[in-house]
Amino acid sequence: AQSVSQHNHHVILSEAASLELGCNYSYGGTVNLFWYVQYPGQHLQLLLKYFSGDPLVKGIKGFEAEFIKSKFSFNLRKPSVQWSDTAEYFCAVLASGGYNKLIFGAGTRLAVHP
């Protein structure tokens, strides 16, 4: 069965620091990968997604993620974080099957201090 592992459960950064959140998945076939963000008190929003093509995917708000097939990884990065990036970030893999279920990682809570 597919699974998603996020290694950093809680990250604390100062503004302007660089961010990298790890995400590894287990699935041997073709994958669709996503990063979602949940700001405090809000619903989940899609940051970016990878289906095929260029393994470096750019999303909204300056985020990007790189799909490295050999490492089964899809790490999220941002060169310089802002206080407004404080949120919880979820990596997800699209599971195979008729209903295309999304399987989520445990999430990483990011706190950015001014």
Add this chain to the structure above:
Amino acid sequence: GAVVSQHPSWVICKSGTSVKIECRSLDFQATTMFWYRQFPKQSLMLMATSNEGSKATYEQGVEKDKFLINHASLTLSTLTVTSAHPEDSSFYICSARDWGSGENSPLHFGNGTRLTVT
């Protein structure tokens, strides 16, 4: 863009009562909707897949008699927590995909419902 509306956003109920949560796709048709549960400081857990016009598909460990799902139309799915207990207190989120935008379109999420059972 596509919007999923979830109602209510929060509810408090007494132990033993039932609570219904609605999930509506506002400007697209959703033959399939997903219900998730989020425990504090934990990830979303997929509870069930709601299918319009047929029975929901429940994930392993989810009690189908306790979490009743009805998907009566292409824009509405409901989750009823029956005979609620304090351990059912959680944050419930629904999502739906706009299949009209292609099979690789992203999921759209509702704002979630915070259920507190006293």
